[in-house]
Amino acid sequence: LPVMAQDGAAPDPLASWNDGAAKQAITDFVRDTTTAGKPTFVPPAERIATFDQDGTLWVSHPIYTQVVYCLERVPAVVAQRPELRNVEPFKTVLSGDRAAIARLSTKDLEKILAATLSGMSVEDFNADAAAWIARAKHPRFDRLYTDLVYQPMLELLGYLRANGYKTYIVTGGGQDFVRVYSERVYGIPPEQVVGSAGGTKFGYRPDGTPFLTKEPKLLLNDNNAGKPEGIHLMIGRRPMAAFGNSTGDRQMLEYTTAGPGARLGMLILHDDGPREFAYGPARGLPDTRIGTFPQALYDEAGKRGWVVVSMKNDWKRIFAFER
C-alpha cells in the first residue's frame, strides 16, 4: 500500500526515496518541466526519459542476467550444432567450471551471445526467453530476476509517466531479450525498449507463412557512444532526463544534459553491500568488470551537475519484497 502522508494528503509517489538531494532533484525537475508558464516548461510530446537497465533498474551482479540466460542456453545450441562441442568458449561453458566461466573474456561472451541469441525465429526466441525469465532465480537472493528490480526506480518510472513523460529503456543488453518482460515488469512497452540489436531476416516457411529469423549480425551496440546514437535511431529526440549507473551511460547523460532548458542526469552508485552489492571503483568502492563506475565518472557528474544516487543513503528500501 502507498505510504500516506501524515496529514492525509496524497501518498508520496516516491515513498521509497529518503528525503535528500536526489529526491529533491527529481521533484524539482518534474516541477520545472511540467509547470505551464515556466520558461523551462516542456510540451508533453517532448517529455522523454531514458533509463539504462542493468544496475539502474535491476540487479546486475554478480553477472548480467542476460549472460546467465545465454550461458544456460549453450547446451541446447550445442545439441543443434554439435561442431561447437569442443570449440572454445563453448567447451568451457559445457564444463560447468564456474571459475573458468567467470574468467571468460568479453570476446568469448560476445561469441556466446551471438550463438545463443540468433538462428531461431523471433517467436521461438520470445517464447524461450519468457519461459526462462519466469523460472530462473538469482543465486544470492533466491528470487526471480524480475523480483530484483529496484522499488525506488519503479516509483520514479511511474512518477515520470504520471507527469506526462514517456519512459524508455536504453540498455546495452539485448533489445529483444528485455522486450520479453519490460511491459510486465517496468510498464515499458516493447517499442520503448532500445538495446543492442541484431538484424533479422525475413523469409517464408514451406507453407508460405512469412517469418523473421534472428541473425548474428549486430546492427546497434547500445553502449557508450552507441547509447545516444541508438536514441537518435530509435527515438529521434534528445531525452530530457537520463538515468544510468556506469561508464557505459556517460555519453547518454552527456547528450541528454547538453540540451537546453531543465535537464536531469542521474547515476546510481552501488554502495550498499549488505542490501545489494558494493562496487565502483569510485569513492573507494571495490572494482568490478560489471557496471564499472570509475572515479572519473563521479568527478564528471560533479562538473556537469549530474546527481549521484547513493543506494545506501537515498533509498529507504531497495526491493519491493523487503519489509
Place this chain on the structure above:
Amino acid sequence: LPVMAQDGAAPDPLASWNDGAAKQAITDFVRDTTTAGKPTFVPPAERIATFDQDGTLWVSHPIYTQVVYCLERVPAVVAQRPELRNVEPFKTVLSGDRAAIARLSTKDLEKILAATLSGMSVEDFNADAAAWIARAKHPRFDRLYTDLVYQPMLELLGYLRANGYKTYIVTGGGQDFVRVYSERVYGIPPEQVVGSAGGTKFGYRPDGTPFLTKEPKLLLNDNNAGKPEGIHLMIGRRPMAAFGNSTGDRQMLEYTTAGPGARLGMLILHDDGPREFAYGPARGLPDTRIGTFPQALYDEAGKRGWVVVSMKNDWKRIFAFER
C-alpha cells in the same frame, strides 16, 4: 468543418471516403478489434498500425519529395566539396538538364542521397530540411508538398488513433527526413517514424559539447523485406493493420496479415489521373518506376484478402484544399 450526418448524429470520421468495400473493411476491422468480448478483441497496447508514406499518405509522383530535396541540396554540397563538381552523378545534377536527371539510375540516386543526407549534425540537417519543406512546391499542383497529403488517409489515421491505435510511418524514405514534419502533418511523432536510416556518430565540439553527425553508412534499408525487419527492430510487435501502395510494401502486408485474429492489409491504387496520378501497371494502368503496383501484387491482394483502394472510386476527395 466535419460533415454532419443527416440525423444530427456524430460526424463521419471517414467523411472523405465513399461508402463501399474499402470503407466497410476499415470500420469492420476497428469494430472487430476494439469491441470488448469479441474473440478478435485486441488490447490497446497491441493496437499498432503501420503506414507507408510515399504514395500512401502523400503524393510521390513524378518523383519522391525527398529526392527533390536531395537534388536541390547538391549545389550546397558541391560548394563544400568542390572535388564532386566534375564527378557523376553530381555533374549531371548541376547541369540542370531535367531529361538527363530523370534518367539517373537508382545507383546514381543512392550516391546523391548519401552525399546530401550526411556529413552534418543532426540539428543542422533538421533545420535545413524543415526550412526546405516549408517553402518547396510541387510542380503540377503549385502547392507545398505537405499540402499534398491525402485527406482520406488523414481521416483514417485519426480514426484509428481515436480507437486506441498507435499509428506508425514505415517508409522507404529517410527516417530523419520524414521525422522533420511527421508530427505537424500526420500527427505522428518522430519516435513513431520508421524509415531507411543511416548511422550517426557521437562526438564533441571544440568546447566539449557532445553532438551527433549523420554518417553515410546505411543501417536499415526500409523497403521490401526491410519493412518487416525494420518493424521488428523499431517497434518489436507485429502490426494489426498495414497500409501501402506498391511492391515495396508487399512483405510488410504479408507479415502483418499472417498474424492471428482480425488483420487489415490495404493497398492504395493510383487510378485517378485527373485528380492525382494514374500508374500501376496493375489493371492496365501506365507503368512507372516510382511506386510500382504490379499486377502480381494486385493478384496477391485478392488471394490474401487485402483491400485495394481505388483513389478514383473510394475517395470522395483527395486533398483537403479541394472544394
